[in-house]
Amino acid sequence: MRVIVDVMSGDNAPGEILKGTVEAAAETNASFILVGNEEEINTLAAENGYDLRRFDIIHTDTVITMEDDPLSVVRAKKDSSMGLGLRLLSEGRGDVFVSAGNTGALFTGASLIVRRIRGVRRAAIGTLLPTAAPCLLLDSGANVTVNAEDLSEFAVMGSAYMRKVAGIEDPTVGLLNNGVEEHKGTPLQIEANALLAKTPDIHYVGNVEGNAAAFGACHVLVTDGFTGNVFLKSAEGIGKLLLHAVKDVFLKNAVTKLSALLVRRSFADLKRTFDPAEHGGAPFLGISKPVVKAHGSSDARAFKNAIAAAVSYAESDVIYEIATATERHRALLAEMQNEAQRGVENADAAEKKEGEQA
């Protein structure tokens, strides 16, 4: 297993990224390809006493920033740490690529350099929610507008991921909606809910409201990337606000400060559970090789978590599973459409015949 790491991208790159990678290396047999500024990497290693013997370094001076156009990864900055890393992955020089950089550029690069699995309509970004039971939100922001068939394919891909990587035997699927009833949502949700209910090979449980999703309503929560992003950011905002408020309670006076001392360790754990940076690894699904997005604000621990997620992704045969499941899915959808078409034609023919007899 060879893990390719974009050392230069992210709010805390390269220091925390390299530190997290070195820490991850201590816990796995994988070897690593570090893409980034060789001099900076060697200086950091010397300063911190990192042993880089299991690390290959591929040098580049260029970095894609958060402000760069997503297409820069295949144009002006194709030799950036991100562009180069994706090329190494596509050429088979490593098994998985991890980056904490610009999400749009990483998604564009993954789609154009590594490419989608043949036939897959749209790749998507999965995010494991810090919910009561493991829940993968799909799509988290890559595809702002989608149609019902896309959502049905997301359900198939997400189910494969939760089965093969998260080890859930029969993952349930829900559609993020503003109510549980069949008539709820925009025309997209109404159509998607009907299609998901007929989609073979998934365990569909119906429409799921945002508050129910937090309490284990399903293992895979499908939605368009716009709504997915709003959902995630809303949760992130209210989570941060609440944790601030909790901190304020503890800082109130001497008695509450004493109380804080008593629960300090448990609260640190709690904070980590709800910190999006901790759930470092957002897998891209539908890409022909595993690409994992670490949170932009990743520190060493979060990046280490992202690498762990990446190794699990690469060790599983989920990409093969997605390829076969989506192929079967497309064939079944086509058959359903043909049947519907034949139904219309038969009805037309019957009507015509009636007309002739009349």
Add this chain to the structure above:
Amino acid sequence: MRVIVDVMSGDNAPGEILKGTVEAAAETNASFILVGNEEEINTLAAENGYDLRRFDIIHTDTVITMEDDPLSVVRAKKDSSMGLGLRLLSEGRGDVFVSAGNTGALFTGASLIVRRIRGVRRAAIGTLLPTAAPCLLLDSGANVTVNAEDLSEFAVMGSAYMRKVAGIEDPTVGLLNNGVEEHKGTPLQIEANALLAKTPDIHYVGNVEGNAAAFGACHVLVTDGFTGNVFLKSAEGIGKLLLHAVKDVFLKNAVTKLSALLVRRSFADLKRTFDPAEHGGAPFLGISKPVVKAHGSSDARAFKNAIAAAVSYAESDVIYEIATATERHRALLAEMQNEAQRGVENADAAEKKEGEQA
């Protein structure tokens, strides 16, 4: 000031609704019209020693349930506590109506019985978020699909409300989006962002992401009702999940239980701040008379809060303000469209002339 109360609707009706109303009455000069089952109301009053002298009771046996079709309020159940209350409001027998019942039915009834302000395109549901600064989310779920002009009008109505009822002199307006840049969002957000930037009489600050909204990015956050609902429910879900987790931390062992004792009161306050039931009053904006929706799970305290919100709404001249502001808004939008049209015609004419001269 006469407040009309739907005593029979909501998860904890009629007991908590009546209790909350009696408590509200003790703190205001308003008089009350209670719509509901007279016998049940009198029994509750006798049992609890409520003095109903300032209360008129209008009897009805019928209640709209959460499962009832929204249109039932004007059809099979038009004599329900909700339908009757809305009719009393529309006939001028009271100044404001408060109900903890079925949101869809209340919105439908408000639109069809009380009616929209003349010319207003769509009424909307406002929700005051438990954010760092007061922020009104509009629309919270009434209009699943909207267009850019609707969002622009929501901005005008929300600004009027925050000015007149929340006392914010120059309320800022943001558009809920998946990024701050101009090109972010679906075609709806891209068009709405451009239109809001040109909308006169509002203080538009641009696209606002879900996490920024929690930290006072704007006073009025406009969005379609589908996204608004997902945003609210996501925040509600993660908030509940976090508060559960905090509770678990305190229940861990004898030491943490001691800690819990020390901060119990402060935590109860915190929990209330983030409890949606506490922010009882969601005003309907664009309706010709004030209608306020209390949270379905309202207890007495939450319903009392909803009545307080309703009294503030009714005492302000916000409906007059919305009527004049939206009228001016429509005229300005029409003028902008005419100008754009003239621009196109002038360009066409110029092109034609050039063609003739060539």
